[in-house]
Amino acid sequence: MNTRHLTQLDRDDALKLLAGVGFGRIVFTEHALPAIRPINHVIDDGDVIIRSHAGAAxxxxxxxxxxxxxxxxxxxxxxxxxxxxxxxxxAVTDPDAITRYERILRPWVDHAMDRVLRIHPEFVTGFTLTDGTEGRLPAE
Known part of the structure; x- marks a missing residue:
């Protein structure tokens, strides 16, 4: 049986990994219940940037x-x-920032994504799960 090693990441390493992928899941409250949506993102100056459309929950x-x-x-x-x-x-309201994010963050669905949201991480948690023979971070 292989044993897995769970290693906590510091904030910088966690955000670096997050910046290396373009897809995740946002968790929010809808009608007083938890809701989860898959969505693409970019990391800008340590913040998570996502786009949404007018009718989105x-x-x-x-x-x-x-x-x-x-x-x-x-x-x-x-x-x-x-x-x-x-x-x-x-909500991102600066027109120049919105234009920039529209350029670098393309939606994966065929909705007109007219809203841009910024999530400034107050708390960052992350971990790696390795088999003991790998380094702390996945190969870059």
């Missing part, structure tokens, strides 16, 4: 606490990493 999370999670876990070896950030989702 996610828009109810503006100015509230949300969590954002991304991971890269190999289903065969059960090794990889996971990062969770928690913070307040804020």
């Amino acid at each position: 996610l828009n109810s999370s503006v100015n509230t606490v949300v969590a954002y999670e991304a991971d890269d876990i190999d289903p065969l070896t059960h090794t990889g990493w996971s990062v969770i950030v928690t913070g307040i989702a804020r």
